[in-house]
Amino acid sequence: MMLFKVKRGSSPVSPDTILSHKNEFSGTLKGEGNVRIDSPFEGEIAIDGELFVGQDGRVNANVKAKKVSVFGEIRGNIEATEGLVIHNSGKVFGDVKVGILFVDEGAVLEGKSEMLKS
Numbered sequence: 001m002m003l004f005k006v007k008r009g010s011s012p013v014s015p016d017t018i019l020s021h022k023n024e025f026s027g028t029l030k031g032e033g034n035v036r037i038d039s040p041f042e043g044e045i046a047i048d049g050e051l052f053v054g055q056d057g058r059v060n061a062n063v064k065a066k067k068v069s070v071f072g073e074i075r076g077n078i079e080a081t082e083g084l085v086i087h088n089s090g091k092v093f094g095d096v097k098v099g100i101l102f103v104d105e106g107a108v109l110e111g112k113s114e115m116l117k118s
Contacts, residue, residue, distance in 0.1 A: 021056040029061075037072075055089055062094075070107075081116060 019025050021038040029035065029045045038054040043061050045051060050067040053059055057072030068080040070090035078084060078092065083100035086092055091108040099116050103109050 019057075021054075035065075053090070077111075079116075 019035070019037045019039045019041060024040045025037075026042040028043050029041070029047065032048045034049040034052070035045075035047055036052040036054060037057040037059060039056065040058045041061060042059075045059070045061050046064040047066075049065065050069065051063060051065040052069045053072040053074060055071045057070075059072070059074045060076060061074070062076045063074060063078045063080075065078075065080055066082045068074075068078055068084045070084070070086045070092055072089070073091040073093075075093045077094045077096070079097045081099050083102070084092075084096055084098045085102045086104060086107040086109055088104040088106040090104070093108075093110045095111040095114070096109070097114045097116055101113060101115070
């Protein structure tokens, strides 16, 4: 499963949408496909795919996605039906509901975790 075999700072899948580190975004992000965020983002995220938050990504939003990989930071609640990976540089501040949860050594998770039933 590609979500859990990622080299430091690299994207596990080819993203359909990239929010670059040279920009800031706010609002609602909805859709299908994979999204990579390498910038500040504030709002809501609901995608039918994978969300990848790079080391420069700073997300202040509630997130719903199939898979979430965090190298940067998310402040908000996360629902990841297939899985959440918080890598060693990643930080999550919020409650998580997940199918699978991996937290690397050095990563931060401040909030409640709930495992979704399959």
